[in-house]
Amino acid sequence: MKAVVCERHGPADLLAVREIDEPAPGPGEVLVEVKAVGLNFFDTLIIRDMYQVKPDLPFSPGAEFAGHVAALGAGVEGFSVGDRVCGYMTYGAARERVVVNAAFLARVPDTLDLVRAAGLIVTYGTALYALRDRGELKAGESLAVLGASGGVGLAAVELGRIMGARTIACASSPEKVAFARAHGADVGFDYAQGDLKGALKAFGGSRGLDVVYDPVGGEMAEQALRALGSLGRFLVVGFASGEIPKIPLNLLLLKNCDARGIAFGNHARANPCWLRDAIAELMGHAGEGRISAHVDKTFPLEACTEALGEIAGRRVKGKVVLTTGA
Structure with a gap:
């Protein structure tokens, strides 16, 4: 599968797109086929090692995503293969498939498209x-x-x-x-x-x-x-x-x-129940049109460098979202 990878710290033009092995969900985890990845300003910092969260190299940027459940790990309840979901994972979402703890996933209502859902959580x-x-x-x-x-x-x-x-x-x-x-x-x-x-x-x-x-x-x-x-x-x-x-x-x-x-991020990671309830509330607002979940621009996964350049240049109104061919 394809993944955007930060192999050494620096500006976005150092990012690479690589073929990597597909992950498998462990106990309590869910494998998600990613359709869209929300990007944020802190993604421009984390790849330069200027953010408070400092993942080991190599890693993928992207803290939020939306897609379909592809497989369930042992003990996961409340989700089924094919469900439309969105999730939060701090970094690592800019990939065609991701594994995430089920506690950080939420359902996406049918009234909300996955691109907008991907840019809503953060x-x-x-x-x-x-x-x-x-x-x-x-x-x-x-x-x-x-x-x-x-x-x-x-x-x-x-x-x-x-x-x-x-x-x-x-x-x-x-x-x-x-x-x-x-x-x-x-x-x-x-x-x-x-x-x-x-x-x-x-x-x-x-x-x-x-x-x-x-x-x-x-x-x-x-x-x-x-x-x-x-x-x-x-x-x-x-x-x-x-x-x-x-x-x-x-x-x-x-x-x-x-x-x-x-x-x-600190609050969400420490309080997954709060995050789940907050996402559900926000999904309700978006599904009923009370918030716009406005996406200004979309880019294919392979154009992550250009997408982050738009954010760094402060040329964005609302959100920038990557989409996959998955």
Whole structure:
């Protein structure tokens, strides 16, 4: 079977497509014939050995996938050969067939195609964990989403709408802002307009912003933090800008607000029951049209290098998904 393989750390153009042996499921595991693989920003980091998860070489990128059950290991219940499923595995999904623990699989409803299902777990799972579990977002609160047109940003915009928040979508071009607004944001802000802190303060009103969702980092982070009101929550989701900001801790004291880290992968791996329930909830939203699970571009498995280049170049609205010929 074909697999995208990282044999030495470096940029995406060092990735190779190899023929490797097909895996067999062990006890509690499921063999899945992969139809689609969701890619994320952290895939551009893990292949360069710049991510907190550091798999042994060689390995495949890709943390999420969708396809059909091909075989069951001993003791697996609740799945049958042929079932439409999606799953999470941190890395290793960019292959024609994968073996995964059954605890990290979920059924895909017939109302949702497998390409969209493959790109749903990480982005929407991150946003759900951030906004509901860590951010404690409540209906009527104000939410600022930075990087609002990217995968995790768009997910936060859409889930924020479902949760009843008032949302301002912040992005790096008028087209990206318009895209986020079309998916449910109440107001938009283009970074080129200049005064992000002023725009967020105006949106938050006299009480200030309730929640900032930041997957970007960089110079905009402190401006957004300064717009928070008392008991506001700054959600640290990632650093797509490539710059990890150094936040003055006195701001948390003076503003009586919180900064909260969002490590979806750690939480998902440690709590497979939470992950299963979260995926089921998200599949329900997608199947009924409440979230878009928007896929901006698809590439064949063999074009993984080009696909990761689109993500690294921040040219993506929503998700990039690889498809296999399987």
